Amino acid sequence: MQKLLMTSLGRLRILAFAEGVSFLVILFITMPLKYYFDYPEANKVxxxxxxxxxxxxxxxxxxxxxxHNWKFKRMALAFLASIIPFGTFWADKHLFQAST
Known part of the structure; x- marks a missing residue:
């Protein structure tokens, strides 16, 4: 873990994981709490x-x-991955690990 924090690419991989997990928590946990159980506070936090x-x-x-002089296509895929569920996990495997 400490080795990952030494480079900006390593920090991106860690942040992509955290962003992906937070997206899934919103999608599968806090949204149902908000709309089915009338508990919007969890969604706000x-x-x-x-x-x-x-x-x-x-x-x-x-x-x-x-x-890393990425081409526009690679950066666009990384951006797109952030708005698709499970996308950042795909990006880590196919875009970020491929750069190491």
């Missing part, structure tokens, strides 16, 4: 955390893309 992780992910994709 997790939603804020997910929003922060999403913005950090976007900035880090730009940073890593510029550092």
């Amino acid at each position: 997790v939603g804020m955390a997910h929003g922060v992780l999403f913005v950090l992910y976007i900035f880090l994709v730009i940073q890593v893309g510029l550092e």
